[in-house]
Amino acid sequence: MPKNEEQNQELRDARKEQILQAALIVFARRGMAATKISDIAKEAGLSHGLVYHYFDSKDEIFSMLVKKAANSSIEIIQKAIEHMGTPLEKLKWMTEQILNNLIDTEHTFLFLIMIQASTSDAIPNEVKEFLTKDNALSPVDATLPMIVAGQEEGEIISANPVTLAVTYFAFIQGLAINKIQWPECPIPDANMLMKIFTKE
Known part of the structure; x- marks a missing residue:
């Protein structure tokens, strides 16, 4: 690729990322239904037409x-x-990563986007299809093998593994929502969350 074309592609990629970052903020605050392209353009500091260009x-x-x-x-x-x-150590490591990410605004907003995508009727059909297609692996489904393995090894409490996975992610989502509404919200450490699932 010639240098100028390469530079142009880098500029296009950077501009698209700028728009996505702005959209993330606007969608997280206003929701899918209430957001307009003009809101995204304003947040990005770009013209309405330029957003439609990308x-x-x-x-x-x-x-x-x-x-x-x-x-x-x-x-x-x-x-x-x-x-x-x-399995419990793996779950604890994952929890540490997720909780650390909640300190970062972008990750918190991404959690909120996923909550909107899962609960709002206003989401695009493409998103509904993406979330329901046969090969789409939900976080709950992806976490189940760790929970089941932990139960088999006697580390994790004996309860319905799906219920445990749903409870785990409900905690995470709740913390993400609190963090957006209350930026100074204290985030618990992984040990506190693990106590709920650890066999005495």
């Missing part, structure tokens, strides 16, 4: 953010599965 619609932008959030969640769970240690 994206066809707010639906396309929202879909890209949902995919980014979903991939980020699954990636951290897969890293935890590959991490050294017992």
Whole structure:
């Protein structure tokens, strides 16, 4: 690729990322239904037309953010599965990573985007299809093998593993929402969360 073309591509990529970052903030604060392209353009400090130059619609932008959030969640769970240690140690390591990420605004907003995608009727059809397709692995499904293995080794309490996984992510989502509403919200350490699941 010639140098100028390479530079142009870098500029296009940077501009798209700028728009996505702005959209993340606006969607997190206003929700999918209430957000307009003009709101995203204003947050990004760009013209309305320039946003449309890079994206066809707010639906396309929202879909890209949902995919980014979903991939980020699954990636951290897969890293935890590959991490050294017992199932409980893997779960604790994953919890530490997630809680540390909540200190970072972008990760917190991505959690909120996923909550919106899972609960709002206003989300684009593309997002609904992405979240319900057969090969889409939810964080709950991806975490189940660790929980079941921990139960088999006597580390994790004997309860329905799906219920435990749902409870785990409900805690995480609740903390993410609190962090957005109250930026100084204290985040518990992983040990506090692990006590709920650890067999005495």
